[in-house]
Amino acid sequence: xxxxxxxxxxxxxxxxxxxxxxxxxxxxxxxxxxxxxxxxxxxxxxxxxxxxxxxxxxxxxxxxxxxxxxxxxxxxxxxxxxxxxxxxxxxxxxxxxxxxxxxxxxxxxxxxxxxxxxxxx
Amino acid sequence: xxxxxxxxxxxxxxxxxxxxxxxxxxxxxxxxxxxxxxxxxxxxxxxxxxxxxxxxxxxxxxxxxxxxxxxxxxxxxxxxxxxxxxxxxxxxxxxxxxxxxxxxxxxxxxxxxxxxxxxxxxxxxxxxxxxxxxxxxxxxxxxxxxxxxxxxxxxxxxxxxxxxxxxxxxxxxxxxxxxxxxxxxxxxxxxxxxxxxxxxxxxxxxxxxxxxxxxxxxxxxxxxxxxxxxxxxxx
Numbered sequence: 460x461x462x463x464x465x466x467x468x469x470x471x472x473x474x475x476x477x478x479x480x481x482x483x484x485x486x487x488x489x490x491x492x493x494x495x496x497x498x499x500x501x502x503x504x505x506x507x508x509x510x511x512x513x514x515x516x517x518x519x520x521x522x523x524x525x526x527x528x529x530x531x532x533x534x535x536x537x538x539x540x541x542x543x544x545x546x547x548x549x550x551x552x553x554x555x556x557x558x559x560x561x562x563x564x565x566x567x568x569x570x571x572x573x574x575x576x577x578x579x580x
Numbered sequence: 581x582x583x584x585x586x587x588x589x590x591x592x593x594x595x596x597x598x599x600x601x602x603x604x605x606x607x608x609x610x611x612x613x614x615x616x617x618x619x620x621x622x623x624x625x626x627x628x629x630x631x632x633x634x635x636x637x638x639x640x641x642x643x644x645x646x647x648x649x650x651x652x653x654x655x656x657x658x659x660x661x662x663x664x665x666x667x668x669x670x671x672x673x674x675x676x677x678x679x680x681x682x683x684x685x686x687x688x689x690x691x692x693x694x695x696x697x698x699x700x701x702x703x704x705x706x707x708x709x710x711x712x713x714x715x716x717x718x719x720x721x722x723x724x725x726x727x728x729x730x731x732x733x734x735x736x737x738x739x740x741x742x743x744x745x746x747x748x749x750x751x752x753x754x755x756x757x758x759x760x761x762x763x764x765x766x767x768x769x770x771x772x773x774x775x776x777x778x779x780x781x782x783x784x785x786x787x788x789x790x791x792x793x794x795x796x797x798x799x800x801x802x803x804x805x806x807x808x809x810x811x812x813x814x815x
Contacts, residue, residue: 470596477592478592517706528617529617529620530636536633537645540652541648544651544654552662554811555666
């Protein structure tokens with residue numbers, strides 16, 4: 460396998476997603492970065508189970524070619540569904556925050572929430 | 581930016597390097613450890629499923645999938661709860677779609693639903709299964725909602741009755757998983773015989789699980805789509 464395989468690409472994507480999650484201030488972009496992190500994890504798992512000339516994991520197994528490992532593909536299914544669930548629920552919370560503070564900027568939401576707290580005390 | 585970025589970047593870089601080092605040390609980039617493949621070939625043959633992936637997640641590692649369905653159900657419940665508690669915004673005037681969308685939806689919707697049923701009930705024979713089939717049908721309903729509006733589609737589907745079917749499907753998955761325990765067999769084992777591999781009735785309980793999960797995901801994804809569209813006002 461060359462240096463440009465699924466694992467290295469997934470590491471780069473993971474880094475991009477992580478930096479986006481930390482440094483972008485827009486909440487929706489943060490969620491997109493979270494989705495990118497998840498896709499990178501999926502790519503990494505599937506590439507670890509793959510062989511360059513592997514056959515799809517169906518029976519009866521072909522005699523000439525090795526099967527790819529089916530376990531990561533089955534595990535990835537959970538990752539996809541849970542990512543879908545997290546994104547849908549997080550999007551609802553972002554919608555509630557936007558409705559209250561009229562911005563998707565995480566820092567401004569934080570400032571306004573702190574200001575609100577001060578007025579209460 | 582007031583906050584120091586350098587420590588964060590350094591942490592991210594260190595984490596990435598550590599991650600790469602662990603990967604290289606464990607897997608060596610020499611290709612995968614294919615010892616597990618033979619094990620799963622045996623498991624899939626015992627289950628009578630052609631698709632090894634579905635034989636894993638609906639037979640060998642069924643417990644994983646049960647909790648995964650539960651996570652999906654909780655997410656649907658959360659979306660429904662928070663967006664219903666918030667109430668609907670004032671009605672926005674619906675922008676009429678072009679006639680092309682209506683005609684295309686008339687042609688495509690039956691095909692989409694047919695493909696969804698095929699993908700769901702052939703989950704143990706070909707790529708697919710309950711999760712993908714349910715999402716296909718759910719996005720088909722999104723197409724219908726673009727033409728007719730969410731309320732009309734929801735009424736056609738049965739409104740409140742739909743929610744009960746969703747929870748009944750979830751309950752069905754768990755009942756199906758616990759019946760072997762009640763019968764005194766190994767927990768989470770297959771209920772039905774394995775059958776001849778390749779036939780539609782093979783694969784033990786995988787077909788039943790796929791149908792129930794497909795129903796659950798179909799209704800769940802439609803509920804999520806409906807609530808997001810309703811919150812926005814129009815599609």
